[in-house]
Amino acid sequence: MHIDPLERKWVLVSLGMCALFVSIIMIDALFHGVNAPSNVETIDSRKIHLSEEFGEDNLGVQVAENGEITVRMVAGRYAFFPKEITIPAETKITFRWVSMDVLHGVHMPMTNMSTMIVPGYVSQVESSFPRPGEYPMLCNEYCGLGHDHMWSKVSVIDKEEWDASRAASKTVTSDTIDEEQNNE
Amino acid sequence: MNDSTAKNLALSHMWVAFSAFILACFMGEYQVLERSGLFDSLSSPSVYFASVSTHGVLMAFVLTTFFIMGFGYYTASHSLKVPVWNPKLAWFGFGLALTGVVMAAIPLLTGLASVLYTFYPPVQAHVAFYIGATLLVIGSWVWCAIMVVMFYQWKQANPGKTVPLAMFATTANAFLWLWTSTGVALEVLFQLIPWALGWMDTLDPGLARTLFAWTLHPIVYFWLIPAYTAFYVFVPKQAGAYLFSEEAARMAFIVLVVFSLPIGFHHLYMDPEQAKGWKLLHGLGTFIVTLPTLVTGFTVIASLEIAGRLRGGKGLFGWIGTLPWGNPMVLSVILSLLMLIFGGFGGIVNASYAMNAMIHNTAWVPGHFHLIFAGTTIIMYFAIAYYLWPVLVKKPLFSKSLALVQLWTWFIGMSIMTTPWHVLGLLGQPRRISSVQYNNLLTLSWEPYELLMILGGLVLLGSACLFFYLLIKTQFSASTEPFEGIVEYAEPLHEVKDLPEYLNDFKLWNKVIGVLMLISFGIPILQFFFMDTYGSSGWGY
């Protein structure tokens, strides 16, 4: 079988190019935590309002004791709930998404917060936002005739501002407790 | 040999294909106008989504499937020099597929199937849409069966001989389509139809998306292979020379067919129902399938280089200028390859696992597939039509210069329309929206691009009308004198000696595909039957 020597060289060049891309992708995936969101977890989309995790009172931004931030959102025609959230820049944030009705997709333009939201499944993605600003959160999968106005707002504030306001609210809480104790 | 059956089959199928095409082109321009928000009177989500759904089905399923079947029947008969096997069955398949199209068209055009051409549940269409789509697919399976039978009958009658490349590629495509369509067939037969009929209350949207993803990637190679077939068997001859390497061509078709199948999860990178191990595996396979395209580029361009040098081209690149740019087939391949560079690059970006988040479900995605499919692939369908029509209708092409104008304007319009579309994606515009205005400053940056896209769409619509006009004039102009067109296949530069059987047959490759599909889709599909999943009932829109 006759293969031209230059064509043979081209096959090697092509293999090399693909190997370069695949290596960068694999190394980043396996060692630097650069992955497509892939948490496989099921949930009954018809009962999320009754669930502990996605009931109305538990939605939105929550900061754990150790400072880790989790944002729980529900997608449903035609908004993402809660409709406005505030999160800090340059911080790892874990988003957990569910749908109350049909297939949705969500992304924040100019960021890597992007995931499908499939009814029956919890989508989990870790994101971070290098640049503070007012970002829209847009639905990017056809979900009905109102798809073009399905969106919500995200305020990404400076990390310093976020830390300062959390410290302030902690002081207020402890001041209140001291006052109450003094009044007893 | 009386090949009127092959010719009639080809013409009938192609008229259905191109009629669907021209209708869908008008819908496309309406859509880009409506979406821009510049014309209040047009604004209507219900009309918009009915149009997008119809446009998608006509372009992605009707134009393609019917063109491929028509081209296949003629190629099989002409390259093997035998009559079409079982013409009654062939016409039955045509009738079945056409019935399916009409059955799906009614709900589509009346707004009862505004579920887009991907029809992801749990948004639900009228059951006639799903049944119509099923009939179209079953009709196409009839074509596949006839191609495979003709392939093996010829091999039996010609033991030890090399199957003509044109038929090798066509049969490869028939096998590809059988494997490809199984995914969506399973989804439609076991989930969507029983669910739409009310026999099943709920279905699992995660399983539906996984089954559709099985089909969604290889279907684009089903569409692309006829274009590559023209690259290899028509172009070198039209350029005046030889096919640089027939062995490379055969290997390219095989690797395309084998590796286009087990890689569908790059459409599900952002989905929660599949784990990252599987996504990485499919991503690796996706990079493998770029190789036959890269090799095809080399082989075709090398064939053109020889042709150009034989015509007097000197130096490193002089041969480009001396090619017969006035030959529609040659012009088409040049424009097609230009679009393939950018469309192919966009595909590599899409395939890059986590980087997919940068463009997933943004405007980049329709920009990409219009460039690579409506551009690279469809311009070759035009070229094949211009080449075959005179042979099929026994009249000369109505106007070669208008054909060249049509091809150039298609390329220019596609470039003007898809370039801003890609940029809009990088700027975060979502896809599948019926209007692009949001009450947010970031989205204001999108506006200038919408105008460019309206202009590109207008150029494309004009080009499409010109194409349709040329076909009609060619076929229905009064003929002044008898005309016999001939179809010529390119000869290989180096005579093919001792071709290994694995480049002349598909038995081995079907087994390889079976194993790869089991590895890539076995557990990812079975998992749904072992997990606690919760179904969704049907939702309107």
Add this chain to the structure above:
Amino acid sequence: MNKISEEERQKILESPPVGTWILMLSVAGGMVAAWLFLYYGVFLSRGIIN
């Protein structure tokens, strides 16, 4: 169009497609550059994804 001799014709048919080789190398080079720019310059600079 010049008429070429049989000798020249044979030479063309047998010589390696150098123009194609250079073109394809340029395309590959361009794709690598563009991909690296998008991956490091745009994608990763937009934040974490996991």
